Amino acid sequence: MEITSILETITVIGFLIFVWYESMTMQKIVYKVPGVWSLSIKRIGRKKQFWLRRDMASELSLQPGIYRVGTGRLNDIRVYGCKSEVNLYLDINEQELLLTVLKGEVEIGGIVLNADASIQKHISKDTTIFIDGMRIDLKKEKI
Amino acid sequence: MLEKLVYFISSFSLFFWTIFSNKKTLEESIAYLNAITILLAVEFVVSIICEEKKNQKKRQVIYIMLFLLNVGAAVSYCASNCKVFANDLIYLILTFVGVYLLTCYTDWYQSKNLGFIAMLAAPLALIGALFGEPVNGAHIKVFGILILPLVVLLYQTAICWFLKGRSRGYLGGKVGSLSSKNIGFLCYTMFLFLLIAMCNEFNLLILIALLGTAFFWYKIPDLKIRMAYIGLCLGTAFWACKSVSHIRARLEVWLDLSKAVTDENLVGKTESITYFLKNIQRSGWWGIGPGSLSVIFKTTCDTDHALTRVFYDYGILMGILVVAAAVLLIKWMTTIRTLDTMEEFWTLGSIIVTGTILLLHIGSNTGGFISAGVSLPLASRGLCLNAMFVSYIAVELGFIEKGEKRNVQKKRKTSRIY
Numbered sequence: 001m002e003i004t005s006i007l008e009t010i011t012v013i014g015f016l017i018f019v020w021y022e023s024m025t026m027q028k029i030v031y032k033v034p035g036v037w038s039l040s041i042k043r044i045g046r047k048k049q050f051w052l053r054r055d056m057a058s059e060l061s062l063q064p065g066i067y068r069v070g071t072g073r074l075n076d077i078r079v080y081g082c083k084s085e086v087n088l089y090l091d092i093n094e095q096e097l098l099l100t101v102l103k104g105e106v107e108i109g110g111i112v113l114n115a116d117a118s119i120q121k122h123i124s125k126d127t128t129i130f131i132d133g134m135r136i137d138l139k140k141e142k143i
Numbered sequence: 144m145l146e147k148l149v150y151f152i153s154s155f156s157l158f159f160w161t162i163f164s165n166k167k168t169l170e171e172s173i174a175y176l177n178a179i180t181i182l183l184a185v186e187f188v189v190s191i192i193c194e195e196k197k198n199q200k201k202r203q204v205i206y207i208m209l210f211l212l213n214v215g216a217a218v219s220y221c222a223s224n225c226k227v228f229a230n231d232l233i234y235l236i237l238t239f240v241g242v243y244l245l246t247c248y249t250d251w252y253q254s255k256n257l258g259f260i261a262m263l264a265a266p267l268a269l270i271g272a273l274f275g276e277p278v279n280g281a282h283i284k285v286f287g288i289l290i291l292p293l294v295v296l297l298y299q300t301a302i303c304w305f306l307k308g309r310s311r312g313y314l315g316g317k318v319g320s321l322s323s324k325n326i327g328f329l330c331y332t333m334f335l336f337l338l339i340a341m342c343n344e345f346n347l348l349i350l351i352a353l354l355g356t357a358f359f360w361y362k363i364p365d366l367k368i369r370m371a372y373i374g375l376c377l378g379t380a381f382w383a384c385k386s387v388s389h390i391r392a393r394l395e396v397w398l399d400l401s402k403a404v405t406d407e408n409l410v411g412k413t414e415s416i417t418y419f420l421k422n423i424q425r426s427g428w429w430g431i432g433p434g435s436l437s438v439i440f441k442t443t444c445d446t447d448h449a450l451t452r453v454f455y456d457y458g459i460l461m462g463i464l465v466v467a468a469a470v471l472l473i474k475w476m477t478t479i480r481t482l483d484t485m486e487e488f489w490t491l492g493s494i495i496v497t498g499t500i501l502l503l504h505i506g507s508n509t510g511g512f513i514s515a516g517v518s519l520p521l522a523s524r525g526l527c528l529n530a531m532f533v534s535y536i537a538v539e540l541g542f543i544e545k546g547e548k549r550n551v552q553k554k555r556k557t558s559r560i561y
Contacts, residue, residue, distance in 0.1 A: 007160035008429060008458075014153030015464045018210060021146055022203055022471055029200060030480040031546020063483055066362065 037062045037092050039069075040137045041079060061141065064093050069136075070103070082132040096124040097138060106131050146206050147190055154179060154213045161217045165433040167225075174226040178216040181232050182209050200543060204475045204536055210468050211521035215445075218452050219524045221433050222445035231526045239533045246541025252485050258304030262331065265297040269338035279516075281343035291347045291517075292531035298335070298351055299492045302358055303485055305331075325362060328355075329372065333379055340383035345393070346503060346517045352380035353495050361488070423454065430458030447516045449523040450508040469501050469520050472536075479539055486542050493535040500528075 040059040060077065069077040070087035079086070086104030090097060099106070099121040101113045107130040113121060126139045158179050162172060186209055193202040212232070219228035251257055271285040283290055305328040332355045339348045359372045385391060395406075425431065433456045444452050454462035476494045481487060497520055504519045518528045 004160055004164050004432070007156045007163065010156040011153055011160055012429075012458075012460050012464065014149050014156060015210070015461070015468075018146060018149045018153060018206070019464055019467045019471060021149070022207060023467075023474070025199065026203065026471070026474060026478055027200075028478040028480070029543075029546075031543065066484075 037097055038139045038141050039077070039090075040139070041134060062090070062092050066091050068102075079131070079134060082134060084132055086131045088131070096122050097127075098122055099129070104131065146202075147186070150186060150206055150210065151183070154182065154210075157213060157217055161220055161433045165221055167220065167223060171220060171223055171225050174229045175216060175220040178219075178225060178229040178232055179213070181229065181236070182213055182216070185209060185236065197547075200475075200478075201540055204472065204540065207468055207472050207475065208521060208533070208536055211465070211472070211519075214453065214465050214468075215449070215519075215522040215524060215529075217433065217457075218449050218522065219445045221452060221456060222524075224445050224524055228445075228524050231524065231529065234526055235529055235533050238530045239537045242534045242537035243541050243544075246538050247544045252300065252303060252489055252538070255304050258301050261297040261300035262304055265294050265301060266335060266338055268293050268297065269335065269342055272342050273338075277343070281345075283342070283344055289525075289527035290342065290344060291350070292527050294335070294339075294347055295350050295354070295496055296531060296534070298354060299489065301331075302354075302488060302492075305358070306362065306484065306488065325359070325372070328358065328362075329376065332376060336379050336383050340386065346500070348380050348383055349503070350496055350499055352377055353499055354492055357491055357495055358488075361491075423459070426455045426458060428458050428460050430454075430456050430461065432456060443516070445524045446518050447504075447523070448508060449519040450504055453522075454508075465519070465522055466501075466505060469497075469522070472520065473498050473501065476535070476539060479543060481542050481546055486545075489538055490542070493539060497532060497535060 038059060038061050067076045067090040068087065069079060069090055071079055071082045071085050072087065082104075084104055086106070087102040088106065089100040089102055091100075092098075099108075099113075101115055103115050105115075106113045108121060108123075108127065123138060126137070129136045129138065158175070162175070166172075167175075185205070189202060189205045192198075193205070212235075216225060216228055216232075219225045245251060268285050268290055272282040272290045275282055275284055278284070285293070305324050332351065335351055336348060339351065355376045356373045359376060360369060385394070450462060450465065453465050473494055476490060476497065479490055481490070500517055501520055503517045504523075507516065518525045520532050521529055523529070
């Protein structure tokens, strides 16, 4: 067997092991950044499905940026448990949070915003909004 | 430990395999040895700095990068260009360290002012290229720098200006609709398309179209408007492709490969696309041997046709491994999530650009896509493009470093709320 054939075999097998090892040990890592707003959702009332009897609550820390909140799959923050389709658009920056309703109805402090609202709701302090029985608390985080 | 050992043995056996099978001048062999020594020195330094388990992620990408550069050195040696490659390596290492430190200690990618400057610089670079000498009918350089990596990086930096800050108004008064900034971005992108089409730079056109599409997908909440916007962006890019003769000729050959050798107007321009199909059987799993590639690609056999060289000289197995390593590099980029808007957008841009260039290279080397004339990431000779890839990796590593500093590393709670 020629020396080049041996080197060829060593190279290919060596790189094969290298690629295999790297692909096997590669893991996903998330580096969170401090949020400026936090969003927590609490469902009020009982759920019809037997496997959803408990109240659900979850909290997210949001960084500056744009989030689509809604019931559909393509949203950044997917809300489960609503009967009707609701889509919100949250534009978050350090000072305030801009809320726009794209679909459905949202209640903020007794005022109902619907999909036709072409104005953005400016929120600069802790606020609670209601979407179809879901309670969402928006709080400003201390950085 | 395993990756270190395997990398060490494989890179040396690749070196001796290439040297023994393909004897070149002493100067060229010394340049190849220099390149391998530099790469092993980097490996040695990395193995010391990133020894701990928590640094495995950083170590992984550097090893993949070194593996691809190793193949690049071998390919350049076969093409008698290893001296240039070895010189480039020093600049690549300097670029890598510079960008890494800059990303670790500054927030340059968050700067709106820098984004604004980049926004102005991108069209100026393209206009400057139009005054330069064309290479194979395309204006691809400005002041000796390739416009593809330059404009791509400027465009990505410019996105910050459009992504951050408030829009002054919305089309039709609806917030879900197009904002003034989005309309500005679309007009800006279309203006760039026009300039790129004038420069005949097909690859850049594709990259900008895809980066723009990603931006629109991210920025616009309404699905219908989003799709219309993306359609307009990609449609304009396609129109630009069709209207440029240099690109149209390649499209024609892609749609009918036989034209590459039968059409009088196209012979000599695009026949490289059929080379792989004609010669792959001769090559086999183990290749014909380093340095055996025909002289048909005299100037591009270590750049635009690097994969053809690997397939032909080193065999299909080695070719698959090189492609797998490049895919791993992209996969590595996808495994980093930092949850910061600009950091996420830079990561997305790195994935799109590296992935598209890899696909274009594979496609144009195997006849699967039009003859695009683009390098294989890190495994081709070419300082400008490799500097871009190295910068992407350095930026990602900088994001990891910042993420670790924030000390909030934990498994992602996806943004879904149950």
